[in-house]
Amino acid sequence: MPSTISQNKIDKNLVTRRTAILGAGGVGVFGVLGARLYQLQVLQAEDYRTLSDNNRFNFNMLLPERGEIKDRFGVPLARNRQNFRLVMIPERTSEIGKTLDRVSRISPISPRQRESIEKDIRQNPKFVPILVKDNVDWETFTALNMQLHALPGIVSEAGQGRAYPENGVFSHVLGYIGRASQKDIEGDDDPLLKQPTFRIGKTGVEAAEEKTLRGSSGKLKVEVNARGRIVREWPDPETRAKRGKDVWLTLDAELQEFAAKQFATEDEGDDSGGVCLIDVLTGELRTLLSMPTFDANLFVSGLTQSDMDRMNSDPKRPQYNKAIAGGYPPASTYKMVVMLAALESGLIDPRKTVFCSGKLRLGNRTFHCWKRQGHGKMDMRDALKNSCDTYFYDISQIIGIDAIAGVARRLGLGESYDISIGGSISGIVPTESWKQQRFGTGWRMGDTLNASIGQGFVLATPLQLAVMTARIANTQDAVLPNLVIGQSLPNFEPLDFNPVHLAYVRDAMWSVTSEPGGTAYRQNPFGTDTTVKGIEMAGKTGTGQVRGISAAERATGIRKNEKLPWKLRDHSIFVGFAPYDRPRFAIGTIVEHGGSGSKRAADISRAVLGEALRRDGLGQASALDPGALR
Amino acid sequence: MVARGGSFQGAVSASGGSLTGKLYEINWLLPTLVGVLGLVGVTMIFAATDGVWRYGAFQHFVRIGFGGLVMLAVALIDIRVWYRLAYPAYAVGLIMLIGVEFVGLEVNGSVRWLDFGFTRLQPSEFMKPAIVLALARYYHDLPAHRVSHVAGLLGALILLILPMVLILRQPDLGTTLLLATTGVVVVFLAGISWRVIGFASLFASVAIPLFFKFGLKPYQQERVWTYLDPARDPSGASYHITQSKIALGSGGVNGKGFMRGTQRQGEYVPENRTDFIFTVIGEEFGLVGGLLTIGLYMAVIAVCIWLSLQCKEMFSKLLVLGLTTTFTLYIFINLGMVMGLAPVVGVPLPLISYGGTVVLAVMGGFGLMLSAHLHRGIELPRTG
Numbered sequence A: 001m002p003s004t005i006s007q008n009k010i011d012k013n014l015v016t017r018r019t020a021i022l023g024a025g026g027v028g029v030f031g032v033l034g035a036r037l038y039q040l041q042v043l044q045a046e047d048y049r050t051l052s053d054n055n056r057f058n059f060n061m062l063l064p065e066r067g068e069i070k071d072r073f074g075v076p077l078a079r080n081r082q083n084f085r086l087v088m089i090p091e092r093t094s095e096i097g098k099t100l101d102r103v104s105r106i107s108p109i110s111p112r113q114r115e116s117i118e119k120d121i122r123q124n125p126k127f128v129p130i131l132v133k134d135n136v137d138w139e140t141f142t143a144l145n146m147q148l149h150a151l152p153g154i155v156s157e158a159g160q161g162r163a164y165p166e167n168g169v170f171s172h173v174l175g176y177i178g179r180a181s182q183k184d185i186e187g188d189d190d191p192l193l194k195q196p197t198f199r200i201g202k203t204g205v206e207a208a209e210e211k212t213l214r215g216s217s218g219k220l221k222v223e224v225n226a227r228g229r230i231v232r233e234w235p236d237p238e239t240r241a242k243r244g245k246d247v248w249l250t251l252d253a254e255l256q257e258f259a260a261k262q263f264a265t266e267d268e269g270d271d272s273g274g275v276c277l278i279d280v281l282t283g284e285l286r287t288l289l290s291m292p293t294f295d296a297n298l299f300v301s302g303l304t305q306s307d308m309d310r311m312n313s314d315p316k317r318p319q320y321n322k323a324i325a326g327g328y329p330p331a332s333t334y335k336m337v338v339m340l341a342a343l344e345s346g347l348i349d350p351r352k353t354v355f356c357s358g359k360l361r362l363g364n365r366t367f368h369c370w371k372r373q374g375h376g377k378m379d380m381r382d383a384l385k386n387s388c389d390t391y392f393y394d395i396s397q398i399i400g401i402d403a404i405a406g407v408a409r410r411l412g413l414g415e416s417y418d419i420s421i422g423g424s425i426s427g428i429v430p431t432e433s434w435k436q437q438r439f440g441t442g443w444r445m446g447d448t449l450n451a452s453i454g455q456g457f458v459l460a461t462p463l464q465l466a467v468m469t470a471r472i473a474n475t476q477d478a479v480l481p482n483l484v485i486g487q488s489l490p491n492f493e494p495l496d497f498n499p500v501h502l503a504y505v506r507d508a509m510w511s512v513t514s515e516p517g518g519t520a521y522r523q524n525p526f527g528t529d530t531t532v533k534g535i536e537m538a539g540k541t542g543t544g545q546v547r548g549i550s551a552a553e554r555a556t557g558i559r560k561n562e563k564l565p566w567k568l569r570d571h572s573i574f575v576g577f578a579p580y581d582r583p584r585f586a587i588g589t590i591v592e593h594g595g596s597g598s599k600r601a602a603d604i605s606r607a608v609l610g611e612a613l614r615r616d617g618l619g620q621a622s623a624l625d626p627g628a629l630r
Numbered sequence B: 001m002v003a004r005g006g007s008f009q010g011a012v013s014a015s016g017g018s019l020t021g022k023l024y025e026i027n028w029l030l031p032t033l034v035g036v037l038g039l040v041g042v043t044m045i046f047a048a049t050d051g052v053w054r055y056g057a058f059q060h061f062v063r064i065g066f067g068g069l070v071m072l073a074v075a076l077i078d079i080r081v082w083y084r085l086a087y088p089a090y091a092v093g094l095i096m097l098i099g100v101e102f103v104g105l106e107v108n109g110s111v112r113w114l115d116f117g118f119t120r121l122q123p124s125e126f127m128k129p130a131i132v133l134a135l136a137r138y139y140h141d142l143p144a145h146r147v148s149h150v151a152g153l154l155g156a157l158i159l160l161i162l163p164m165v166l167i168l169r170q171p172d173l174g175t176t177l178l179l180a181t182t183g184v185v186v187v188f189l190a191g192i193s194w195r196v197i198g199f200a201s202l203f204a205s206v207a208i209p210l211f212f213k214f215g216l217k218p219y220q221q222e223r224v225w226t227y228l229d230p231a232r233d234p235s236g237a238s239y240h241i242t243q244s245k246i247a248l249g250s251g252g253v254n255g256k257g258f259m260r261g262t263q264r265q266g267e268y269v270p271e272n273r274t275d276f277i278f279t280v281i282g283e284e285f286g287l288v289g290g291l292l293t294i295g296l297y298m299a300v301i302a303v304c305i306w307l308s309l310q311c312k313e314m315f316s317k318l319l320v321l322g323l324t325t326t327f328t329l330y331i332f333i334n335l336g337m338v339m340g341l342a343p344v345v346g347v348p349l350p351l352i353s354y355g356g357t358v359v360l361a362v363m364g365g366f367g368l369m370l371s372a373h374l375h376r377g378i379e380l381p382r383t384g
Helices: A002-043 A045-056 A096-106 A111-123 A138-146 A182-187 A204-208 A210-214 A253-262 A296-301 A305-313 A331-345 A380-385 A389-399 A401-410 A432-439 A445-452 A462-474 A499-514 A551-556 A600-616 A618-623 B019-025 B029-048 B057-076 B079-103 B123-141 B150-168 B173-189 B194-215 B218-228 B238-251 B277-310 B314-338 B356-374
Strands: A057-062 A076-088 A130-133 A154-163 A177-179 A199-201 A218-224 A230-234 A273-279 A285-291 A354-356 A359-362 A365-368 A376-378 A538-544 A571-578 A585-591 B105-107 B110-115
Touching: A002 A045, A002 B173, A002 B238, A002 B277, A002 B314, A045 A057, A045 B238, A076 A096, A076 A138, A096 A111, A096 A130, A096 A138, A111 A130, A138 A154, A199 A204, A199 A210, A204 A210, A253 A273, A253 A285, A253 A600, A273 A462, A273 A600, A285 A600, A331 A380, A331 A389, A331 A401, A331 A445, A331 A462, A331 A499, A331 A538, A331 A571, A354 A389, A359 A389, A359 A445, A365 A389, A365 A445, A376 A380, A380 A389, A380 A499, A389 A401, A389 A445, A401 A432, A401 A445, A462 A499, A462 A571, A462 A585, A499 A538, A499 A571, A538 A600, A571 A600, A585 A600, B019 B057, B029 B057, B029 B277, B029 B356, B057 B356, B079 B110, B079 B123, B079 B150, B079 B314, B079 B356, B123 B150, B123 B173, B123 B314, B123 B356, B150 B173, B173 B314, B238 B277, B238 B314, B277 B314, B277 B356, B314 B356
Parallel strands: none
Antiparallel strands: A057 A218, A076 A130, A076 A154, A177 A199, A218 A230, A273 A285, A273 A585, A354 A376, A359 A365, A538 A571, A571 A585, B105 B110
16 A cells, blocks of 8 residues: 555654644743742742741730739739630631530530630631630649540630739729720730730729830740641750739738728628728828628639629628728818817917817807717817817817918828829818809808817828828828838828827827727727836827717607618717827728717727737837847 | 455454454553643652652552553454444533532532542543544534534534533533633534634624633632632632642752752642642752653653644544643643632643543543544444
8 A cells, every 4th residue: 555655654744743833832931940840949049948937937915924012021912823714716617516515514514605715706816815714723724634635626724813812801992903905905906915824904903004014025936737737846945934023012901801800790791891901101001991791703813793793782891992082071080180270370379278168169050079078178189189070169169261272281181192003082171162163152161170079071081191190190201101012102291280280189199099988988098018018109089970860759769870781870080190109000980980080990900900010010110119128 | 444454453352353452553652641631640649649659649650550451451442442432421420510419529618529429429530531533423423514604503502501501500610611611622623613702702802701700609700819819818719829830940950959848848728739749840840851741741741742644533532632622721720820820720740640530531532533543444323
């Protein structure tokens, strides 16, 4: 078949030609591939190496350890402890529900907790660890760890938790920590706040000293794979998280604890009230207590609804910081203010007596003295010693409310202090213009009379009463209270009262506690142990009326406090300082509905002042009189 | 036909030559190069699976060995047998593809597999050599003057389009395009006139956009778009390309060292045991390793072309060149994809990527080439 053979020949050449064409094309394509490889691996290699490192390395935020809060002697009031917890990284599991079921079989998760976990999971990116269980005890923690392989997405970790070891007596001062709210995050661009496991101070010192306590975040370079799982860690000491600084308070933990114990009653639980003990010279607060207390640890570990309800429905309002935010009529403790105003005005001769018949008529109103039958003839000193209301009704009309208010302000009333924790109220020092502004009505002489015995519009906190007393005791300086050691404090302004007038007031206060017949007289106010025996104090009682007493009741006999419902009983108030001759500490105490100031508040104040002196060693020093050394 | 130089040129085998003689006559350069590529594959799979033999390297090793035996067996079988089997093989391939249509296994949204109980097969892989066999036979039988005629064109077109449609329906765009290109190359080699080529190109420039619009599934269109603009969806489909380029680029000239690839360790490149295995080569052995691998492939292709030149029969030539084309296209598409020059279509790197069917298909293909070369002295009949 010659045709077939020639046909074959033609085909062969054609195929060879076309093979060459395609072969050349193929070499071209390989050339392009080779060139591309060259471009990627030589020309752009540096860029891709960077990208590869970016892939490979992540920077994990390291949370700083929070600074501790200590008392003046270094006793920890808020500290960190190992906190075993479980977190879930949602992207590591597709069965979030099942995993949570399994966790709750080992350690129960309440429906409410579960809801909030699921909400967190929904609201955060899938790689952010979500807290599932906090404060897990060691046994449960190990049990969960054994089961970890069956709990995909769950990571167990030992983090830092906050603990308040002091039985809650510092709860009001310290406040508590919690997760940053949306508002917190908006006001602070620290990226730490966005970490779901990070906690910031919410109230009290924890909030006020947040910047000091927080520290700063660190970075940990980690090598991760495509699914975000850490393959290797590259720790670098340079980028460690910086621990927050400790905050030292001026408070004395044991004294505070002691003071809290004094509020205990036999049958009605803890009394409600506040006590504030202040250093007369420096303004350092040794005790700042509000009773009853609550356990701040509950706020850290998560408050249950029943805890919350119990606290909110308690008539003694445990959450409320009465020492700085509770405004009470100072009652007779305001009489020192009136007294000092009288002396400073020069209008009143302290030796001049006023006759107390038990009441004073002003127009068609009758103002009663607490002593129905009257005190008889009273000079200024006796009036304070016996707390004669009539005397102060009388002189206040002469000196006028504005002079009284001026002295009150200079003694530190009607002012809210910056003691670093928030919540202090300013109380009320009424004046004519204040009433006009507040009620739109004119001042009446009756208002002056009420104010002269610390009733009516006057309101003060235990802290303010303590400051007032400290200033009276200090003579020279307008002492300012302070709570945090190292807190920047303005220089104390000069008090600018005539020292003789102040000495007169102090002497009158001494007569209240140290002269037989004084409303708070005790022979050895602090007990008879050698350290405090012989130390004298000065003070003033106050009984704050919370109800009106009708004429009918006066006629038939005023009901005794013990017979009244708790809510209607008088507030028991006491202020004082010691030692009398060399004042060191001043105290302001209010016991809500505690009855007469000469009883509950005076007892507590004496005990706390005495304990403060004992702890300070001051009593001992004074007991060592020079003669004994010789 | 007269045997050249007295040595075996197929004439002996035509009369039943000895098996050892045939084995001796096989072009051993090709199996050697193929074996080397297979071992490169074993090594890289070993690296890609973090050095665990049983995660693929061992299986690949066994498959390369078994594939080698298949290759030699296929090579020893007389080319006339393959010539006769060309159409039946094509028919079997078609039937299996139709079978996939009805009883195929679905994997990842595509129905590509047939389950035979003892093994699973991808008929589309089988179809790749089968279509070459069929087209080679077709053109072998077709007189040259009818190659560019309407009837001649139509026959080739039907042979090509039937399996293409069936594979596209699975859907498997990569294989469809591969099949189409292989077919076009064979038609081109068969001597189609430039005039027809001109018309066809014109037609294609109109048909391809239409096909894209109406013939492709949304995810297939997406792949093409992603290729055209990788920044479109950085976490989605182009994630493959981006991470793949990072792996290659960060390898630099010398690579990060065997088993030291951080992109690989971090599992940033998905499928780096199969389709994206070149990223492991590029990252751990750098430009040097990449170019050496490409060089090996070029050597294999060059040997294949050289084999085709020695063949005398149209069937043999087209068979060898067609199979070479398929092999080459695998490499082009895969490397182009890995380097970010072609869309991600899921084509393995032959002999190196993990995957049993592909290894068998490719090595069986080499067996056919070797057979064509071994029996190059035998004259094939022309029934056209």
